[in-house]
Protein backbone atom coordinates (compact mmCIF):
# COMPACT_ATOMS: atom_id res chain seq x y z
CA UNK A 1 0.00 0.00 0.00
CA UNK A 2 1.29 3.42 -0.88
CA UNK A 3 1.96 5.57 2.17
CA UNK A 4 2.63 9.24 1.65
CA UNK A 5 5.56 10.38 3.72
CA UNK A 6 4.11 13.16 5.82
CA UNK A 7 6.05 12.80 9.07
CA UNK A 8 7.67 15.96 10.36
CA UNK A 9 11.44 16.07 10.29
CA UNK A 10 13.04 14.44 13.32
CA UNK A 11 14.55 16.68 15.97
CA UNK A 12 18.32 16.77 15.56
CA UNK A 13 20.02 17.27 18.94
CA UNK A 14 22.60 20.05 19.19
CA UNK A 15 25.87 19.10 17.48
CA UNK A 16 24.58 15.74 16.21
CA UNK A 17 23.95 16.29 12.51
CA UNK A 18 24.90 13.30 10.38
CA UNK A 19 25.84 12.90 6.72
CA UNK A 20 22.78 11.40 4.99
CA UNK A 21 23.57 8.42 2.75
CA UNK A 22 23.27 8.90 -1.00
CA UNK A 23 19.96 7.46 -2.23
CA UNK A 24 21.77 5.66 -5.11
CA UNK A 25 25.20 4.12 -5.90
CA UNK A 26 28.13 6.39 -6.72
CA UNK A 27 27.94 5.55 -10.44
CA UNK A 28 24.17 6.12 -10.72
CA UNK A 29 24.43 9.58 -12.24
CA UNK A 30 26.92 8.66 -14.97
CA UNK A 31 27.66 9.87 -17.56
CA UNK A 32 26.47 13.30 -16.36
CA UNK A 33 28.34 13.09 -13.03
CA UNK A 34 31.14 10.54 -12.69
CA UNK A 35 31.48 8.06 -9.87
CA UNK A 36 34.69 9.71 -8.64
CA UNK A 37 33.23 13.23 -8.64
CA UNK A 38 30.09 12.12 -6.82
CA UNK A 39 32.03 10.11 -4.21
CA UNK A 40 34.35 13.00 -3.32
CA UNK A 41 31.50 15.51 -3.39
CA UNK A 42 29.32 13.50 -1.02
CA UNK A 43 31.86 11.77 1.23
CA UNK A 44 34.32 14.65 1.62
CA UNK A 45 32.69 17.99 0.84
CA UNK A 46 29.24 17.36 2.28
CA UNK A 47 30.80 15.67 5.32
CA UNK A 48 32.87 18.79 5.99
CA UNK A 49 29.71 20.94 6.14
CA UNK A 50 28.11 18.50 8.58
CA UNK A 51 31.24 18.59 10.75
CA UNK A 52 31.46 22.40 10.55
CA UNK A 53 27.79 22.80 11.52
CA UNK A 54 28.17 20.50 14.53
CA UNK A 55 31.29 22.37 15.64
CA UNK A 56 29.55 25.76 15.36
CA UNK A 57 26.58 24.58 17.41
CA UNK A 58 28.87 23.12 20.09
CA UNK A 59 31.00 26.27 20.25
CA UNK A 60 27.91 28.47 20.59
CA UNK A 61 26.62 26.23 23.40
CA UNK A 62 29.99 26.71 25.10
CA UNK A 63 29.68 30.48 24.65
CA UNK A 64 26.31 30.39 26.41
CA UNK A 65 27.64 28.22 29.23
CA UNK A 66 30.65 30.48 29.77
CA UNK A 67 28.81 33.71 28.99
CA UNK A 68 31.66 34.51 26.62
CA UNK A 69 30.65 35.91 23.24
CA UNK A 70 34.02 37.20 22.06
CA UNK A 71 33.95 34.86 19.01
CA UNK A 72 30.23 35.00 18.29
CA UNK A 73 30.68 36.76 14.95
CA UNK A 74 32.88 33.92 13.73
CA UNK A 75 30.64 31.10 14.96
CA UNK A 76 27.46 32.71 13.62
CA UNK A 77 29.13 32.85 10.20
CA UNK A 78 30.16 29.21 10.51
CA UNK A 79 26.58 28.32 11.49
CA UNK A 80 25.16 30.02 8.40
CA UNK A 81 27.79 28.70 5.95
CA UNK A 82 27.90 25.09 7.11
CA UNK A 83 24.21 24.83 8.03
CA UNK A 84 23.20 26.10 4.60
CA UNK A 85 25.77 23.82 2.95
CA UNK A 86 24.40 20.79 4.79
CA UNK A 87 20.77 21.63 3.93
CA UNK A 88 21.40 22.39 0.26
CA UNK A 89 23.48 19.23 -0.34
CA UNK A 90 20.91 17.08 1.47
CA UNK A 91 18.28 18.40 -0.97
CA UNK A 92 20.63 18.23 -3.98
CA UNK A 93 21.17 14.43 -3.74
CA UNK A 94 17.42 13.75 -3.70
CA UNK A 95 16.40 16.01 -6.58
CA UNK A 96 18.73 14.07 -8.87
CA UNK A 97 18.17 10.52 -10.13
CA UNK A 98 19.72 8.27 -12.77
CA UNK A 99 19.23 9.86 -16.20
CA UNK A 100 15.72 9.22 -17.47
CA UNK A 101 12.87 11.37 -18.55
CA UNK A 102 10.61 11.74 -15.56
CA UNK A 103 7.52 13.86 -16.03
CA UNK A 104 7.14 17.22 -14.36
CA UNK A 105 4.52 16.90 -11.62
CA UNK A 106 1.15 18.65 -12.03
CA UNK A 107 1.55 21.12 -9.16
CA UNK A 108 5.12 21.93 -10.22
CA UNK A 109 4.05 22.51 -13.82
CA UNK A 110 1.06 24.64 -12.80
CA UNK A 111 3.13 26.98 -10.63
CA UNK A 112 6.03 27.18 -13.10
CA UNK A 113 3.71 28.19 -15.93
CA UNK A 114 1.74 30.58 -13.71
CA UNK A 115 4.88 32.55 -12.77
CA UNK A 116 7.54 31.98 -15.44
CA UNK A 117 5.18 31.64 -18.41
CA UNK A 118 6.46 28.31 -19.69
CA UNK A 119 8.65 25.37 -18.77
CA UNK A 120 11.32 26.46 -21.26
CA UNK A 121 11.35 30.04 -19.93
CA UNK A 122 11.82 28.66 -16.41
CA UNK A 123 14.64 26.34 -17.47
CA UNK A 124 16.41 29.10 -19.41
CA UNK A 125 16.36 31.47 -16.44
CA UNK A 126 17.40 28.76 -13.96
CA UNK A 127 20.29 27.64 -16.20
CA UNK A 128 21.51 31.19 -16.80
CA UNK A 129 21.25 32.01 -13.10
CA UNK A 130 23.39 28.92 -12.36
CA UNK A 131 25.95 29.64 -15.08
CA UNK A 132 26.36 33.24 -13.96
CA UNK A 133 26.73 32.68 -10.21
CA UNK A 134 29.91 34.49 -9.26
CA UNK A 135 32.56 32.06 -7.97
CA UNK A 136 30.97 29.31 -5.85
CA UNK A 137 27.25 28.93 -5.31
CA UNK A 138 23.88 27.53 -6.26
CA UNK A 139 20.79 28.08 -8.35
CA UNK A 140 17.71 27.48 -6.23
CA UNK A 141 14.00 27.21 -7.06
CA UNK A 142 12.11 28.18 -3.93
CA UNK A 143 8.53 28.21 -2.83
CA UNK A 144 8.03 31.61 -1.17
CA UNK A 145 5.27 31.18 1.44
CA UNK A 146 5.02 34.95 1.99
CA UNK A 147 3.64 35.36 -1.53
CA UNK A 148 2.40 31.85 -2.37
CA UNK A 149 4.52 31.40 -5.45
CA UNK A 150 7.78 30.10 -6.85
CA UNK A 151 10.93 32.14 -7.41
CA UNK A 152 14.45 31.47 -8.73
CA UNK A 153 17.22 32.63 -6.44
CA UNK A 154 20.96 32.16 -6.44
CA UNK A 155 23.27 31.69 -3.49
CA UNK A 156 26.89 32.74 -3.39
CA UNK A 157 28.78 30.22 -1.26
CA UNK A 158 25.77 28.52 0.40
CA UNK A 159 24.17 31.34 2.33
CA UNK A 160 24.64 34.73 0.66
CA UNK A 161 21.78 36.25 -1.38
CA UNK A 162 18.31 35.06 -0.47
CA UNK A 163 14.76 35.96 0.40
CA UNK A 164 14.00 34.91 3.97
CA UNK A 165 11.47 32.13 4.27
CA UNK A 166 11.87 30.72 0.77
CA UNK A 167 11.81 26.91 0.85
CA UNK A 168 14.13 25.23 -1.71
CA UNK A 169 12.44 22.64 -3.93
CA UNK A 170 15.10 22.26 -6.67
CA UNK A 171 18.77 23.12 -6.19
CA UNK A 172 21.83 23.00 -8.44
CA UNK A 173 25.36 23.07 -7.04
CA UNK A 174 27.73 25.11 -9.22
CA UNK A 175 30.76 25.05 -6.96
CA UNK A 176 33.81 23.93 -8.94
CA UNK A 177 33.94 20.81 -6.74
CA UNK A 178 30.59 19.80 -8.28
CA UNK A 179 31.80 19.72 -11.89
CA UNK A 180 35.51 20.40 -12.34
CA UNK A 181 36.62 16.74 -12.46
CA UNK A 182 34.12 16.00 -15.25
CA UNK A 183 33.81 19.33 -17.08
CA UNK A 184 36.90 21.35 -16.07
CA UNK A 185 35.99 25.02 -16.56
CA UNK A 186 32.91 24.32 -18.75
CA UNK A 187 30.24 25.14 -16.19
CA UNK A 188 27.57 25.71 -18.84
CA UNK A 189 28.10 22.18 -20.28
CA UNK A 190 27.56 20.78 -16.78
CA UNK A 191 24.44 22.88 -16.20
CA UNK A 192 22.85 21.89 -19.50
CA UNK A 193 23.70 18.18 -19.01
CA UNK A 194 22.40 18.30 -15.44
CA UNK A 195 18.76 18.60 -16.54
CA UNK A 196 18.91 14.93 -17.59
CA UNK A 197 19.11 14.07 -13.89
CA UNK A 198 16.17 16.06 -12.56
CA UNK A 199 14.03 13.91 -10.26
CA UNK A 200 10.72 15.69 -10.94
CA UNK A 201 8.58 13.45 -8.68
CA UNK A 202 10.80 14.49 -5.75
CA UNK A 203 10.52 18.17 -6.74
CA UNK A 204 6.72 17.74 -6.77
CA UNK A 205 6.79 16.11 -3.32
CA UNK A 206 8.95 18.92 -1.93
CA UNK A 207 6.73 21.60 -3.47
CA UNK A 208 3.56 20.07 -1.99
CA UNK A 209 5.15 19.99 1.47
CA UNK A 210 6.49 23.54 1.09
CA UNK A 211 3.05 24.83 0.10
CA UNK A 212 1.77 23.90 3.56
CA UNK A 213 4.12 26.42 5.17
CA UNK A 214 2.81 29.81 6.19
CA UNK A 215 4.69 33.06 6.56
CA UNK A 216 2.24 35.86 7.31
CA UNK A 217 3.84 39.19 6.51
CA UNK A 218 0.90 41.51 5.97
CA UNK A 219 -0.31 43.95 8.62
CA UNK A 220 -3.84 42.62 8.18
CA UNK A 221 -2.70 39.10 8.99
CA UNK A 222 -0.85 40.28 12.08
CA UNK A 223 -3.75 42.36 13.35
CA UNK A 224 -6.15 39.45 12.86
CA UNK A 225 -4.46 37.67 15.78
CA UNK A 226 -3.43 40.79 17.72
CA UNK A 227 -3.67 40.06 21.47
CA UNK A 228 -3.46 43.63 22.74
CA UNK A 229 -6.87 45.09 21.99
Ligand code: MN
Nearest residue numbers: 045173175178
Ligand atom coordinates in the same frame (compact mmCIF):
# COMPACT_ATOMS: atom_id res chain seq x y z
MN1 MN B 1 28.84 20.95 -3.27
